[in-house]
Amino acid sequence: MHIPDGFISPQTYLPAYALAAGLWGYAARRVHRQLDADTLPFVAAYTALAFVLMMVALPLPGGTTAHAAGIGLLAVCFGGWMAFLAISLVLAMQALLFGDGGITALPINALAMGLVGSFCALAAWKLLTRLHETLALFLAGWLSIVVPAALVAVVLGMQPAIAHDAQGAPLFFPFGLSITLPAVVLPHVLVGIAEGVLTVLGYRYLTRLRSRLAA
Amino acid sequence: MNRDRLLLCLYLAGILAATLVHDPVWLGAGLALVLLLAGGDALRLLRRALLAILAFNAIISLSYALMAWWQDISPWLTLVRLNLRVLLLTSLTFLFIARANLFRALDFSKGLTYVLGLAYSQALTFRRAHEDFRLALASRSLRRPSLMDRYRASAAAASWYLEKSLHAANQSAQALRSRGFFHD
Amino acid sequence: MTERRYRAVKNSLIPTPPFLKGGRGGISTPSATPAEQNPPSPPLRKGGAPVIQAAGITHRYGAKEVLADIGFSIHPGEKVVLLGCNGSGKSTLLKILDGLIAPTAGQFTYDGESITPARLKHPALHHRFRREVALLFQNPDAMLFNPTVYDEIAFGPRQMGLTDLDQRVRHWAAQVGVTAHLERPPFSLSGGEKQKVCLAALLALEPKVLLLDEPTAALDPRSTGWLVDFLSGLGVTTLITTHNLSLAPELGSRALVLGEDHRLIHDGDIHGLLGNMELLAAANLVHTHSHRHGGVEHRHSHVHDWQ
Numbered sequence: 241m242h243i244p245d246g247f248i249s250p251q252t253y254l255p256a257y258a259l260a261a262g263l264w265g266y267a268a269r270r271v272h273r274q275l276d277a278d279t280l281p282f283v284a285a286y287t288a289l290a291f292v293l294m295m296v297a298l299p300l301p302g303g304t305t306a307h308a309a310g311i312g313l314l315a316v317c318f319g320g321w322m323a324f325l326a327i328s329l330v331l332a333m334q335a336l337l338f339g340d341g342g343i344t345a346l347p348i349n350a351l352a353m354g355l356v357g358s359f360c361a362l363a364a365w366k367l368l369t370r371l372h373e374t375l376a377l378f379l380a381g382w383l384s385i386v387v388p389a390a391l392v393a394v395v396l397g398m399q400p401a402i403a404h405d406a407q408g409a410p411l412f413f414p415f416g417l418s419i420t421l422p423a424v425v426l427p428h429v430l431v432g433i434a435e436g437v438l439t440v441l442g443y444r445y446l447t448r449l450r451s452r453l454a455a
Numbered sequence: 456m457n458r459d460r461l462l463l464c465l466y467l468a469g470i471l472a473a474t475l476v477h478d479p480v481w482l483g484a485g486l487a488l489v490l491l492l493a494g495g496d497a498l499r500l501l502r503r504a505l506l507a508i509l510a511f512n513a514i515i516s517l518s519y520a521l522m523a524w525w526q527d528i529s530p531w532l533t534l535v536r537l538n539l540r541v542l543l544l545t546s547l548t549f550l551f552i553a554r555a556n557l558f559r560a561l562d563f564s565k566g567l568t569y570v571l572g573l574a575y576s577q578a579l580t581f582r583r584a585h586e587d588f589r590l591a592l593a594s595r596s597l598r599r600p601s602l603m604d605r606y607r608a609s610a611a612a613a614s615w616y617l618e619k620s621l622h623a624a625n626q627s628a629q630a631l632r633s634r635g636f637f638h639d
Numbered sequence: 640m641t642e643r644r645y646r647a648v649k650n651s652l653i654p655t656p657p658f659l660k661g662g663r664g665g666i667s668t669p670s671a672t673p674a675e676q677n678p679p680s681p682p683l684r685k686g687g688a689p690v691i692q693a694a695g696i697t698h699r700y701g702a703k704e705v706l707a708d709i710g711f712s713i714h715p716g717e718k719v720v721l722l723g724c725n726g727s728g729k730s731t732l733l734k735i736l737d738g739l740i741a742p743t744a745g746q747f748t749y750d751g752e753s754i755t756p757a758r759l760k761h762p763a764l765h766h767r768f769r770r771e772v773a774l775l776f777q778n779p780d781a782m783l784f785n786p787t788v789y790d791e792i793a794f795g796p797r798q799m800g801l802t803d804l805d806q807r808v809r810h811w812a813a814q815v816g817v818t819a820h821l822e823r824p825p826f827s828l829s830g831g832e833k834q835k836v837c838l839a840a841l842l843a844l845e846p847k848v849l850l851l852d853e854p855t856a857a858l859d860p861r862s863t864g865w866l867v868d869f870l871s872g873l874g875v876t877t878l879i880t881t882h883n884l885s886l887a888p889e890l891g892s893r894a895l896v897l898g899e900d901h902r903l904i905h906d907g908d909i910h911g912l913l914g915n916m917e918l919l920a921a922a923n924l925v926h927t928h929s930h931r932h933g934g935v936e937h938r939h940s941h942v943h944d945w946q
Contacts, residue, residue, distance in 0.1 A: 244508055245548065246541030247515075250474045278628040284570045285624035288577030292616050295585050299605035310613065317617060329574060337575060339507070339552050342544070343470055409533045411477050414519045441610030446617050449826045587781035590739045595782065595840070597769045597798040598762070604784075604794075611784030611826070 243349070243392070245342035247413040249403035252395060256347035263355060264328060267321040274319075286326040290314055291333065298434045306431050311388075312381035312439040315358040316365045317446070327354035348395050352388035360387045361439075374440055381439030382432040389428035393420040459560035466551040473543050479532070482539040489546045496553065504545040512538055577623055581616060588612040688751060690715045690848060690876055691736060695745035698731055705731050706742070707901045713876060715847070720887045720909060721880040723897030724923035729880040730777060732897070733850045736878070737774040749848075770799065773841035777852040779833040783825040788817055788836050791825050795844040811839040815869070831862040842873075851879040855886060884924050888913065898922050 272279045293310025314323040328350040334340045361380035368376035397417030400410040490497040523530035689712035698706040705728040738754045785791040792808045815835040867889045896905035919925045
């Protein structure tokens with residue numbers, strides 16, 4: 241889902257920055273209301289956490305791996321607004337400190353993964369956890385991958401229509417929705433399964449560890 | 456305005472400009488300017504940027520060439536423009552990272568500098584730990600580990616990071632208080 | 640071609656040196672084959688071929704050099720301590736010797752067999768090397784991922800297709816004293832207990848070489864004492880890293896010292912080393928500061944490094 245710079249038109253990323261900036265401000269106030277003086281250290285720690293969760297190997301059958309996103313785990317454990325802030329900061333850190341991922345794609349990724357991904361995961365978790373905890377966790381992980389992938393596919397697929405020259409040749413990402421939707425979403429439907437399993441296992445490890453420590 | 460903040464503003468303006476011009480000649484001139492500014496590091500910078508974009512751009516370029524051939528349109532302008540632009544933006548970002556101190560550029564906000572600094576140093580620690588988790592599984596495996604074992608190892612690592620970051624957050628919150636961060 | 644290589648690997652298996660000394664209740668799995676149960680001969684010292692031989696090992700992370708031209712050999716049964724201050728490259732050297740990372744330059748052989756991550760892609764060599772050489776990571780959490788302590792210890796032996804799995808697991812759990820925790824998840828244990836579980840998990844493979852990275856760094860004094868006793872009772876070849884000078888002579892008889900310049904600045908008897916304050920100061924293993932004894936102030940180098 242990492243889009244390098246140069247595929248997103250300014251007609252897309254400038255409004256996305258405006259929207260994201262407003263939501264970052266709102267998220268910061270929400271988190272601050274909850275944590276008060278502890279806001280800064282907790283945001284920092286969860287940003288580092290989001291960073292390393294994205295490095296965790298997501299095992300796929302046949303010995304290959306993808307990278308986890310950890311959005312489901314983050315959202316379920318720490319709430320949607322915190323996850324949104326942490327993931328946005330990770331994207332900024334990756335773009336401007338590690339040189340990995342783009343500064344123009346940042347608001348798109350932050351909104352898709354950080355905001356929509358987190359709240360989809362949270363919704364699945366809150367709605368279904370009383371019915372079936374494992375299913376709720378699995379869906380939280382799966383949705384946190386698949387919904388953002390679909391959003392990113394839509395944004396990419398709209399680029400030829402948004403930005404093209406007088407002859408109709410694309411200026412940025414060159415493929416339309418008919419290509420991006422299947423090409424981006426289908427692999428993520430599978431990767432989402434692995435993320436779902438990891439969300440279930442990771443959450444179980446954590447609760448077991450906590451209850452043992454508390455006992 | 457300190458030097459790093461000025462560089463950050465110039466960098467952002469450069470990014471915007473590179474997405475507003477569409478003539479390959481201007482994009483090429485921009486790339487030449489970035490390499491000129493890099494001076495002695497130009498070749499290394501170019502090589503790093505090329506490596507970073509290679510996989511993604513190769514796939515996009517090849518599929519676009521294929522599609523253009525299929526629809527019988529000339530792909531050249533689009534391909535040159537797209538790849539030049541991506542290379543320019545990536546080189547510009549790498550040059551900014553190499554020349555500017557992001558923490559000083561953002562020091563107008565004490566909170567932002569603190570969050571970014573702490574997150575960055577913890578991220579580096581976690582990255583080292585992550586390498587150990589990976590190597591430990593490799594070291595203990597006589598055969599290729601099963602899918603279930605790989606899941607367990609990943610889940611154990613993920614929950615360890617969760618626990619550690621919770622602990623780190625509490626520690627740094629206490630450190631902040633003891634240093635009177637909120638009262639000066 | 641590959642077929643022949645595998646056979647060569649198999650043929651180069653030297654006669655198994657006795658894994659464990661007698662005494663201390665005979666530390667070997669009770670169900671071992673009769674040959675292995677015979678009273679073992681004392682560990683070979685300086686006899687026969689070296690089990691580990693390193694030459695010209697240099698390693699860089701980016702532009703940063705962490706190991707410079709390291710060369711030494713270790714013979715079967717030797718107990719070697721690798722001393723160096725933090726950041727001198729000890730952990731990196733152990734990971735290279737465990738075939739986990741490829742050094743930038745230089746090479747090392749295990750039992751005459753050149754080991755690199757690339758060569759370890761051969762399943763036969765990989766299986767044998769991972770079985771015979773075990774690395775205890777400095778952070779035990781990095782090694783623990785199974786649902787219970789039992790599964791953790793069984794993880795290695797399970798891959799060997801043993802028939803005496805249960806016996807082996809219980810034996811090693813008892814040896815390190817974690818039998819009471821067998822059904823618990825490893826994460827819920829204390830640092831010292833985790834370290835013991837890791838040790839049991841490694842020893843359950845009955846390796847020939849144990850590489851231990853700062854095994855005492857996270858232990859309290861009582862557990863450290865236990866570990867020293869336990870390790871001295873094992874007849875296995877060990878290479879232990881530490882920056883704790885006062886503990887070093889308890890962990891081995893020979894010392895390798897990594898200097899701050901990441902070179903090997905000493906290789907020899909450990910007791911000779913302890914008197915060489917100049918060398919120890921160069922390796923940043925001792926420090927100098929002022930003392931006051933009855934009103935007289937003076938300076939000298941010394942250690943006070945209990946942990």
